[in-house]
Amino acid sequence: MCTAAAFRSKDFYFGRTLDYEFSYGDQVVILPRSYPLHYLEQETQTRHYAMIGMACVMEDTPLFYDAVNEKGLAIAGLNFVGNACYHPHAPGKENIAQFELIPWLLSQCASVAEARKRLECMNILDTPFRPGLPAAQLHWLIADREGSLTVESVAEGLMIYENPVGVLTNNPPFPMQMQNLANYRHLSPDPVEATFGPGLSLPQYSRGMGALGLPGDLSSQSRFVRVAFTKLNSRCGESEEESVSQFFHILGSVDQQRGCCHLGEGKYEITLYTSCCNTDRGIYYYTTYDNHRIIGVDMHREDLEGGSLIRYAPVTKERIPIQNAPKGDGV
Numbered sequence: 001m002c003t004a005a006a007f008r009s010k011d012f013y014f015g016r017t018l019d020y021e022f023s024y025g026d027q028v029v030i031l032p033r034s035y036p037l038h039y040l041e042q043e044t045q046t047r048h049y050a051m052i053g054m055a056c057v058m059e060d061t062p063l064f065y066d067a068v069n070e071k072g073l074a075i076a077g078l079n080f081v082g083n084a085c086y087h088p089h090a091p092g093k094e095n096i097a098q099f100e101l102i103p104w105l106l107s108q109c110a111s112v113a114e115a116r117k118r119l120e121c122m123n124i125l126d127t128p129f130r131p132g133l134p135a136a137q138l139h140w141l142i143a144d145r146e147g148s149l150t151v152e153s154v155a156e157g158l159m160i161y162e163n164p165v166g167v168l169t170n171n172p173p174f175p176m177q178m179q180n181l182a183n184y185r186h187l188s189p190d191p192v193e194a195t196f197g198p199g200l201s202l203p204q205y206s207r208g209m210g211a212l213g214l215p216g217d218l219s220s221q222s223r224f225v226r227v228a229f230t231k232l233n234s235r236c237g238e239s240e241e242e243s244v245s246q247f248f249h250i251l252g253s254v255d256q257q258r259g260c261c262h263l264g265e266g267k268y269e270i271t272l273y274t275s276c277c278n279t280d281r282g283i284y285y286y287t288t289y290d291n292h293r294i295i296g297v298d299m300h301r302e303d304l305e306g307g308s309l310i311r312y313a314p315v316t317k318e319r320i321p322i323q324n325a326p327k328g329d330g331v
C-alpha cells in the first residue's frame with residue numbers, strides 16, 4: 001500500500017508514503033539536465049529538466065517511484081495491482097514503457113497542463129525493464145500547484161482523471177474511490193448538531209465527534225478517505241518548517257506500523273519511507289521507518305548542469321538526543 005498527497009501552503013508540497021515489506025534499494029537521486037535519458041521507442045534526450053526523487057538505480061538508470069522536476073511538476077507511482085494493464089506497441093501513439101513514465105514527463109513538462117497533452121497521445125508499453133523484473137502494476141498521481149490528475153492504464157486504455165482531492169492510494173480504480181468518498185460527505189472537523197431523531201437528547205461527550213465514522217483501518221479505500229479528510233481540513237502556518245511538519249502529519253494519518261498488516265510467513269507491510277518535496281525550492285525531505293528526524297536533500301546545492309547522477313542513501317537509523325546530557329547532546 002502507498003499513499004500520495006499534494007498540499008499547498010505558501011509553497012507547494014508533494015509526497016508519499018511507500019509501504020512494503022522490503023526495500024528495492026531506495027536512494028534519493030538527483031538527475032541533472034545533461035544526464036542522457038534513453039527510451040525503448042523514443043529518441044534519447046540529451047538536454048532536459050533536472051529532477052529529484054526516490055529511485056532504485058539499475059544499470060545506471062534511475063527507476064523513480066516518485067519525483068519532482070525543477071519546474072515544480074510532481075509524479076508518484078502507486079500500486080494498482082489487478083487493475084493496471086499495459087499494452088503492446090500502438091501505432092500513431094507515443095509508446096512509453098511503464099518504468100519510463102516519470103522521466104518522460106518530468107524531463108519535458110513544466111505543468112500538469114503540459115503533462116496532460118503528452119498523456120493524451122501516450123500508450124504505456126508492457127515491456128519490462130529487464131527479463132525477470134516484471135513491470136510494476138502502478139497508477140500515478142501527477143500534480144503541480146494548480147491541480148492534480150490521476151492516470152490509470154487499464155484494459156480499456158489510458159484513463160486521465162481530474163483529481164479534485166489531490167490524494168491517491170491503491171485499489172479500486174479512481175472513479176470508485178471518489179464514489180466511495182461520497183459516503184462520508186457528512187463528516188466535519190466542527191462539532192455537529194444531533195440530528196439522530198426527534199425527542200432524543202444525545203450528548204456531545206467528546207471533542208472530534210464531527211468526524212466519527214472516518215475509517216481507521218489500513219485498507220486502501222479507508223486510507224483514501226482518511227488522508228483526504230486530513231489533507232482537506234489541514235491548517236498550518238506559512239513557514240517552511242511549519243508546512244513540512246504539517247505535511248508529515250497529513251501522511252502520518254496513514255502510517256503503517258509493523259505488526260498491523262500481516263502478509264504471512266512472519267512478513268509485515270510497513271511504511272518504509274515518507275517523503276515531502278517542496279516543489280518550488282526543489283528540496284526533497286524524507287523520514288524512514290527507523291528514522292523520524294526529517295532529512296532534506298536540496299537539488300539546487302548540486303551541479304544541475306553536470307552529466308552524472310547524484311545519489312544519497314537514506315538515513316535509516318534513529319538518533320535520539322538526550323536533553324539533559326552534558327552539553328545538551330545536540331538538542
Ligand SMILES: C[C@H](CCC(=O)NCCS(=O)(=O)O)[C@H]1CC[C@H]2[C@@H]3CC[C@@H]4C[C@H](O)CC[C@]4(C)[C@H]3C[C@H](O)[C@]12C
Binds near residue numbers: 001099128136
Ligand atoms: C512496491 C512499491 C509499491 C508499494 C505498494 O503499494 N505496496 C502495497 C501492495 S498493495 O497495493 O497493497 O497490494 C512500488 C512503487 C514504485 C515501484 C517501482 C517503480 C520503478 C520500477 C518499475 C519496474 O517495473 C519494477 C521495479 C521498480 C523499481 C518498481 C518496484 C516496486 O514495484 C515499486 C517500488
